[in-house]
Amino acid sequence: MPGINSVVGYCLLLLFLLSIAACKQKDAIGQQGTLHVAVAANVQFAMQEIEQLFESETGIPVESIISSSGKLTAQIMEGAPFDIFLSADMKYGNTLYDKKMAIHPPLVYAYGALVAWTVKEDKDLKNLSKLLTDAREIDKIAIANPVNAPYGKQAINFFEKLGILDQVASRLVYGESIAQTNQYIHTGATDIGFTAKSVVLSPEMSGKGRWITLDPMLYEPIAQGVVITRHGEEKQSEASLRFIDFLFSDPVRNIFRKYGYEVPDSKPVLPY
Amino acid sequence: MDLFYQTFQLTLSLAFSATFILLILGLPIAYLLSRTQSGWKPLLEALISLPLVLPPTVLGFYLLLALSPNSMLGGFLAEQLGIKLIFSFEGLIAGSVIYSLPFMVQPIQSGFENLPGNLAEASYVLGKSKLTTLFKVLIPNIKPSIITAIVLSFAHTIGEFGVILMIGGNIPGETRVASIAIYDEVEAMNYAIANRYALVLIVFSFLILLLVYTFNKKYFRIKGR
Numbered sequence: 247m248p249g250i251n252s253v254v255g256y257c258l259l260l261l262f263l264l265s266i267a268a269c270k271q272k273d274a275i276g277q278q279g280t281l282h283v284a285v286a287a288n289v290q291f292a293m294q295e296i297e298q299l300f301e302s303e304t305g306i307p308v309e310s311i312i313s314s315s316g317k318l319t320a321q322i323m324e325g326a327p328f329d330i331f332l333s334a335d336m337k338y339g340n341t342l343y344d345k346k347m348a349i350h351p352p353l354v355y356a357y358g359a360l361v362a363w364t365v366k367e368d369k370d371l372k373n374l375s376k377l378l379t380d381a382r383e384i385d386k387i388a389i390a391n392p393v394n395a396p397y398g399k400q401a402i403n404f405f406e407k408l409g410i411l412d413q414v415a416s417r418l419v420y421g422e423s424i425a426q427t428n429q430y431i432h433t434g435a436t437d438i439g440f441t442a443k444s445v446v447l448s449p450e451m452s453g454k455g456r457w458i459t460l461d462p463m464l465y466e467p468i469a470q471g472v473v474i475t476r477h478g479e480e481k482q483s484e485a486s487l488r489f490i491d492f493l494f495s496d497p498v499r500n501i502f503r504k505y506g507y508e509v510p511d512s513k514p515v516l517p518y
Numbered sequence: 519m520d521l522f523y524q525t526f527q528l529t530l531s532l533a534f535s536a537t538f539i540l541l542i543l544g545l546p547i548a549y550l551l552s553r554t555q556s557g558w559k560p561l562l563e564a565l566i567s568l569p570l571v572l573p574p575t576v577l578g579f580y581l582l583l584a585l586s587p588n589s590m591l592g593g594f595l596a597e598q599l600g601i602k603l604i605f606s607f608e609g610l611i612a613g614s615v616i617y618s619l620p621f622m623v624q625p626i627q628s629g630f631e632n633l634p635g636n637l638a639e640a641s642y643v644l645g646k647s648k649l650t651t652l653f654k655v656l657i658p659n660i661k662p663s664i665i666t667a668i669v670l671s672f673a674h675t676i677g678e679f680g681v682i683l684m685i686g687g688n689i690p691g692e693t694r695v696a697s698i699a700i701y702d703e704v705e706a707m708n709y710a711i712a713n714r715y716a717l718v719l720i721v722f723s724f725l726i727l728l729l730v731y732t733f734n735k736k737y738f739r740i741k742g743r
Contacts, residue, residue, distance in 0.1 A: 314705060316704070316705030316706060316707065317704075317705060319707065320704055320705075320707070341707060365588075386605055386687070388687075391688060391702065391705070393702065393705075393706045394702065394705040394706045418689075419605045419687030419688070419689060420687055420688035420689065421687075421688075422683060422688065422698075422701065422702070422705070426683070426684075429579070429582065429684075430582075430687070433582055433583055433586050433588065434586050434587065434588030435582055435585075435586040435587070435588075435604050435605070436605075
């Protein structure tokens with residue numbers, strides 16, 4: 247016999263489904279004007295400020311999606327609804343442009359700097375080359391995966407320029423992105439590691455351990471590019487362009503500087 | 519291509535080692551859990567099942583914290599015993615054992631619990647010790663459960679990703695297993711190589727499962743008549 251319980255249960259289920267549908271609809275309305283910005287992990291701290299400033303100046307709500315550039319690129323290629331992509335280097339933006347998923351070649355919005363960072367008290371960062379080659383001082387060294395992450399690639403470049411790659415190679419561990427590399431360093435799982443300057447300058451990480459900026463002659467500062475995606479041009483043409491324009495304005499350039507980036511000298515020609 | 523084989527060799531040795539340790543560890547745990555009347559039983563069961571609920575990356579993150587040379591446990595292991603469990607193959611085994619423990623314990627435990635109680639009683643009455651009864655009577659009667667447990671643990675370890683990603687450090691030949699390699703190649707936009715890894719992984723896993731289910735079916739047919 248279908249008892250009173252099953253009737254109540256059925257009604258509850260119905261109510262539940264209806265409420266989901268109602269939420270969905272509300273979301274859809276709320277998000278109509280929202281600009282979706284895909285952001286490489288190293289830029290997330292600066293992006294928090296940029297986002298707020300942009301929202302207060304234009305009234306256009308921004309939603310950022312933070313991940314590694316490789317993942318975001320794969321997602322955009324498969325039609326993810328991101329309007330703008332701030333990548334960690336130029337490679338990913340160029341790939342998207344080649345595949346016609348971005349409407350213009352990437353524009354450099356910042357140059358990232360590399361730092362050596364440790365939470366161990368007794369490490370002498372002044373003499374980095376000596377410290378790194380001394381296996382009794384430093385066991386594991388964390389870098390981002392050099393194949394995917396530009397900051398990892400430049401860390402390798404740095405070791406090569408110093409001529410110590412052979413001595414450190416067996417002690418390297420690879421974070422899948424700059425974010426995981428930060429975890430390895432920050433938790434003390436590795437004795438030292440190489441990451442983006444923007445990370446150690448972020449409010450979340452400042453004061454945790456000690457770091458030193460690497461000599462920019464010993465690696466290539468990382469040119470980071472931004473693109474408007476095809477989705478952005480189709481769905482958010484005006485807002486996307488406004489965001490790009492805003493990205494090269496003086497207040498934003500100052501935010502980037504505050505987080506340890508260098509900024510390009512002049513404003514590029516906008517894509518449209 | 520060398521890297522390709524190295525990766526699969528590593529993946530398989532991880533899965534075999536972890537499964538072996540899990541069997542040694544899981545069998546007595548499952549047996550004791552199935553026998554005990556203690557009030558602690560639900561607590562233990564909940565603890566063992568926890569890895570089912572926790573997202574693997576979260577589990578991995580806490581393992582990273584726990585095993586880091588900075589922590590009490592990690593520091594003790596490194597300084598007193600010279601064992602380093604992060605960024606090493608041994609560490610992956612330890613992580614996998616924790617992560618796959620419910621997959622080993624639960625099927626075996628329910629196997630034991632579903633055996634008729636008079637089976638063991640008959641053996642005791644005939645003067646057999648508890649240990650003899652366990653190995654000669656009980657375990658042979660729950661073979662399908664044990665095989666299921668072994669296969670689930672093995673397969674779960676092969677497909678493991680989050681924990682390894684967190685505590686492995688992606689070192690080729692040491693901690694770079696197939697699931698990590700696939701992820702990496704996708705990140706690097708080498709979709710063709712990623713597909714190759716994935717294909718081998720799928721075919722291999724499918725064959726193993728097929729083998730086991732075929733075997734199990736035959737076993738039941740003989741037993742069940």
